[in-house]
Amino acid sequence: MKTLINIDNGEISYYIGENALKSSEKKLDKFPKLFLLIDENIDKFCLPVFKEILPGLKISGVVKIESGEENKNINTCIEIWEKLTQLGVDRDSVLINFGGGVISDIGGFIAATYKRGIKFINIPTTLIGQIDAAIGGKTGVDFMGFKNQVGLFIDPEMVVIDPVFLNTLDKVYWQSGFAELLKYGLIMDIDLWKMIESKRCSDIDNWNQLIIKAAKDKIDIVRYDTREKGIRKILNFGHTIGHAIETFYLKQNRTITHGQAIAAGMICESWLSSQRIDLECHPQGQICDTIDLNFERLDFTEENIPEILQLMKQDKKIREGEFKFSLLRRLGKAIHDVKVEDNLVIKSLKFYINKSKCN
Amino acid sequence: MKTLINIDNGEISYYIGENALKSSEKKLDKFPKLFLLIDENIDKFCLPVFKEILPGLKISGVVKIESGEENKNINTCIEIWEKLTQLGVDRDSVLINFGGGVISDIGGFIAATYKRGIKFINIPTTLIGQIDAAIGGKTGVDFMGFKNQVGLFIDPEMVVIDPVFLNTLDKVYWQSGFAELLKYGLIMDIDLWKMIESKRCSDIDNWNQLIIKAAKDKIDIVRYDTREKGIRKILNFGHTIGHAIETFYLKQNRTITHGQAIAAGMICESWLSSQRIDLECHPQGQICDTIDLNFERLDFTEENIPEILQLMKQDKKIREGEFKFSLLRRLGKAIHDVKVEDNLVIKSLKFYINKSKCN
Numbered sequence: 001m002k003t004l005i006n007i008d009n010g011e012i013s014y015y016i017g018e019n020a021l022k023s024s025e026k027k028l029d030k031f032p033k034l035f036l037l038i039d040e041n042i043d044k045f046c047l048p049v050f051k052e053i054l055p056g057l058k059i060s061g062v063v064k065i066e067s068g069e070e071n072k073n074i075n076t077c078i079e080i081w082e083k084l085t086q087l088g089v090d091r092d093s094v095l096i097n098f099g100g101g102v103i104s105d106i107g108g109f110i111a112a113t114y115k116r117g118i119k120f121i122n123i124p125t126t127l128i129g130q131i132d133a134a135i136g137g138k139t140g141v142d143f144m145g146f147k148n149q150v151g152l153f154i155d156p157e158m159v160v161i162d163p164v165f166l167n168t169l170d171k172v173y174w175q176s177g178f179a180e181l182l183k184y185g186l187i188m189d190i191d192l193w194k195m196i197e198s199k200r201c202s203d204i205d206n207w208n209q210l211i212i213k214a215a216k217d218k219i220d221i222v223r224y225d226t227r228e229k230g231i232r233k234i235l236n237f238g239h240t241i242g243h244a245i246e247t248f249y250l251k252q253n254r255t256i257t258h259g260q261a262i263a264a265g266m267i268c269e270s271w272l273s274s275q276r277i278d279l280e281c282h283p284q285g286q287i288c289d290t291i292d293l294n295f296e297r298l299d300f301t302e303e304n305i306p307e308i309l310q311l312m313k314q315d316k317k318i319r320e321g322e323f324k325f326s327l328l329r330r331l332g333k334a335i336h337d338v339k340v341e342d343n344l345v346i347k348s349l350k351f352y353i354n355k356s357k358c359n
Numbered sequence: 360m361k362t363l364i365n366i367d368n369g370e371i372s373y374y375i376g377e378n379a380l381k382s383s384e385k386k387l388d389k390f391p392k393l394f395l396l397i398d399e400n401i402d403k404f405c406l407p408v409f410k411e412i413l414p415g416l417k418i419s420g421v422v423k424i425e426s427g428e429e430n431k432n433i434n435t436c437i438e439i440w441e442k443l444t445q446l447g448v449d450r451d452s453v454l455i456n457f458g459g460g461v462i463s464d465i466g467g468f469i470a471a472t473y474k475r476g477i478k479f480i481n482i483p484t485t486l487i488g489q490i491d492a493a494i495g496g497k498t499g500v501d502f503m504g505f506k507n508q509v510g511l512f513i514d515p516e517m518v519v520i521d522p523v524f525l526n527t528l529d530k531v532y533w534q535s536g537f538a539e540l541l542k543y544g545l546i547m548d549i550d551l552w553k554m555i556e557s558k559r560c561s562d563i564d565n566w567n568q569l570i571i572k573a574a575k576d577k578i579d580i581v582r583y584d585t586r587e588k589g590i591r592k593i594l595n596f597g598h599t600i601g602h603a604i605e606t607f608y609l610k611q612n613r614t615i616t617h618g619q620a621i622a623a624g625m626i627c628e629s630w631l632s633s634q635r636i637d638l639e640c641h642p643q644g645q646i647c648d649t650i651d652l653n654f655e656r657l658d659f660t661e662e663n664i665p666e667i668l669q670l671m672k673q674d675k676k677i678r679e680g681e682f683k684f685s686l687l688r689r690l691g692k693a694i695h696d697v698k699v700e701d702n703l704v705i706k707s708l709k710f711y712i713n714k715s716k717c718n
Contacts, residue, residue, distance in 0.1 A: 116510050
């Protein structure tokens with residue numbers, strides 16, 4: 001298997017794997033003016049690596065924001081639009097979103113809306129950024145407690161996915177990204193699932209291969225369904241319940257990673273899959289076991305369920321107040337738009353809280 | 360000539376002319392949930408007319424903002440995103456931007472960014488909205504003193520242009536829109552020019568025909584060049600200098616209509632056209648005469664020219680600090696991307712200030 005791949009679908013160039021950044025140098029060099037969007041962690045840990053790999057690349061300006069999901073809001077957007085204006089960024093300029101999911105989410109939105117749109121490039125530095133957030137054109141910021149309530153779909157010119165930056169990652173971010181990796185295995189990639197099933201995130205040593213596989217999975221899906229009208233919805237597996245749990249914690253200012261929330265959501269939604277007799281999802285034990293091996297169960301209680309349910313109903317994906325889930329038909333295969341009644345959703349959360357093992 | 364036309368290019372439906380709103384009823388009725396964006400003037404003067412024409416149309420909610428260009432800013436956006444969230448507006452909902460250019464500029468931006476995009480419809484109520492702002496997908500808000508600094512290109516589902524709403528207009532808004540009408544004549548429509556040349560706005564009685572002609576001109580141009588890469592740039596005639604003048608006045612909190620600024624810009628840019636020996640724009644006297652008949656010259660002085668020039672250099676359309684104008688080759692025909700040196704731009708502003716008549 002190759003250690004570096006290049007995919008160019010005519011609209012977006014992807015460089016994925018070892019030495020991806022160095023390989024993208026010629027293409028980066030062709031843009032007239034490059035500006036970086038980073039946060040203080042990237043400044044400290046990743047920017048020196050970037051400069052070491054590309055010492056000759058001219059950067060016309062740097063915009064630095066505070067790190068953290070709590071800063072993915074409209075006030076930070078205002079701050080960035082102001083700085084771009086002050087820096088004299090014009091329509092020929094290109095914004096490089098260099099950082100984790102927060103940076104690519106907010107940076108894509110900024111690039112799409114500054115002077116009615118400038119080009120942008122994503123160079124994700126976290127696992128979750130590399131296999132998910134930086135691919136697929138979903139951008140936005142949280143608003144009034146709702147995730148990505150303000151945002152839009154817009155594609156970058158280039159995505160450069162170089163695992164060299166992952167060396168700077170805290171354990172908690174590895175774990176967070178691992179939840180998304182598990183998701184690709186479950187919904188569409190049985191080979192990937194077999195490579196990670198029953199493994200602890202900390203024991204894995206073939207990250208480069210896993211990242212290439214997962215990033216390709218995501219690229220394949222979003223290419224067929226840019227605007228999430230159909231097949232792309234399977235990427236929401238674990239996210240309908242997971243997002244509501246994440247919002248529930250954030251509203252209380254309690255720390256939770258996206259991966260922890262999605263891991264919880266995947267346990268609930270795997271259980272939902274197992275309850276539908278028209279689906280064939282029986283190997284549910286394996287799923288829970290692998291998730292539980294990597295993520296402790298969260299500590300919300302049955303009393304919190306009504307609020308979590310209410311938050312789910314505010315989800316962008318909910319239409320006419322009806323829950324439609326992406327569920328597993330079997331290992332490695334998901335289907336979308338499965339209607340599920342409130343009552344069953346509540347049961348799935350109880351199943352999670354009671355730390356039940358699936359049979 | 361028809362008094363009502365319907366254009367459907369597969370992506371956008373236009374209803375233009377007498378009884379346009381009534382004619383669009385069936386199509387409006389098909390959308391599941393309609394929400395209105397209006398301001399207090401629309402509420403008072405246009406909403407009663409709307410309800411009288413379409414008494415059976417179900418409106419699920421109304422968002423009202425304060426009128427005026429000074430409210431076309433990011434704070435108003437935040438207010439609207441909040442109200443839409445509170446009203447439970449979901450991805451199946453449709454926003455109707457019912458009002459002048461401010462409403463369609465801000466409302467299009469809001470619809471494009473709320474929950475990553477909901478559909479929207481423009482029902483312009485001012486002359487400038489009906490022949491310009493509501494057509495062509497340019498949306499956005501002013502930011503840090505720059506016009507439309509934050510925004511994007513996005514098309515509505517439908518545009519309903521019904522002159523019935525113009526009856527509610529103040530004289531000053533008629534005049535403002537008249538500048539854009541003159542522009543279409545000058546840049547692309549010699550027949551239209553002949554219908555309005557040497558006329559006072561207040562003496563015109565065939566508005567319905569003029570609106571249909573101008574709206575069709577705009578639709579034709581933007582269809583060929585959605586993103587303003589080429590031919591669409593001719594619509595910027597009068598706007599490079601005009602926008603800078605408008606910003607100059609707004610920065611000083613002095614009242615100016617868009618039309619007044621554009622009228623000034625068109626005098627300067629007609630003069631620039633006449634200075635280029637490769638262009639054939641000699642009938643410049645007629646142009647100045649018709650503009651002067653409708654718009655008094657503005658009162659900025661030679662001392663203000665450096666600031667106006669500086670504001671022009673911040674224009675979204677400026678690349679690499681070089682002025683490229685849309686100028687007139689002859690009456691009814693414009694060309695774009697004509698390089699002009701700073702010195703000549705300064706002379707054109709002096710020409711304007713000195714109230715010179717062209718020969």
